[in-house]
Amino acid sequence: xxxxxxxxxxxxxxxxxxxxxxxxxxxxxxxxxxxxxxxxxxxxxxxxxxxxxxxxxxxxxxxxxxxxxxxxxxxxxxxxxxxxxxxxxxxxxxxxxxxxxx
Amino acid sequence: xxxxxxxxxxxxxxxxxxxxxxxxxxxxxxxxxxxxxxxxxxxxxxxxxxxxxxxxxxxxxxxxxxxxxxxxxxxxxxxxxxxxxxxxxxxxxxxxxxxxxxxxxxxxxxxxxxxxxxxxxxxxxxxxxxxxxxxxxxxxxxxxxxxxxxxxxxxxxxxxxxxxxxxxxxxxxxxxxxxxxx
Numbered sequence: 001x002x003x004x005x006x007x008x009x010x011x012x013x014x015x016x017x018x019x020x021x022x023x024x025x026x027x028x029x030x031x032x033x034x035x036x037x038x039x040x041x042x043x044x045x046x047x048x049x050x051x052x053x054x055x056x057x058x059x060x061x062x063x064x065x066x067x068x069x070x071x072x073x074x075x076x077x078x079x080x081x082x083x084x085x086x087x088x089x090x091x092x093x094x095x096x097x098x099x100x101x102x
Numbered sequence: 103x104x105x106x107x108x109x110x111x112x113x114x115x116x117x118x119x120x121x122x123x124x125x126x127x128x129x130x131x132x133x134x135x136x137x138x139x140x141x142x143x144x145x146x147x148x149x150x151x152x153x154x155x156x157x158x159x160x161x162x163x164x165x166x167x168x169x170x171x172x173x174x175x176x177x178x179x180x181x182x183x184x185x186x187x188x189x190x191x192x193x194x195x196x197x198x199x200x201x202x203x204x205x206x207x208x209x210x211x212x213x214x215x216x217x218x219x220x221x222x223x224x225x226x227x228x229x230x231x232x233x234x235x236x237x238x239x240x241x242x243x244x245x246x247x248x249x250x251x252x253x254x255x256x257x258x259x260x261x262x263x264x265x266x267x268x269x270x271x272x273x274x275x276x277x278x279x280x281x282x283x284x
Binding site for chain 1: 149
């Protein structure tokens, strides 16, 4: 059962980072370090975003020689709309989040 | 310790449902890009926690809530019996009670992790049986040969409790997350 609830702070952090990364590839560990979230928090959110069609992932060749292919993430068009809505809601309800730049 | 993160991710891959195994593979690849040991362990533990949560929610048989309740009950029994053991005047009986505590803590962990329901029932039955054996044997405590029982009991319980705390953290994370799909 999917509940239509307000996205959490952690989700908003991830959406905020992803919405700013329109051209560059975003990987899991990069997202972790950029948002300050731990893997146990990050991956469930990424899974949920993907299930709801907001996030897409793709396997691509590694940028480092000798390393295995890596999965990158980006927002779908539906996800971008969702992110904008979510971040706007957060901005209006949480003054401190206004410091986060899109 | 160096292989611990890899072991965590292997187990995460094993318990992840089929339609989510891609995520486990992605996590394993990310691990290979992390250099620092502490960061690797922290990352791997988080991924394992994710896998446990996903698996617990999708596993058929005993429901997510049911497992949580049974695990909580078993852990409460463990805590109660630990206190009892620490207050018991006879050291041999205390050792046996602590052994039981260890068994129940492990049972709590088995209940919470993604053990298929049938295996879980068998494990719980075996634990109930061994618990009953211990209780019966308490009457003949003086004739029992239990070398190093105390150390074994403490070790079993310590491992069981640590695993139980880890599993509890997974459940708590789901409770705290407002987008939890329960």
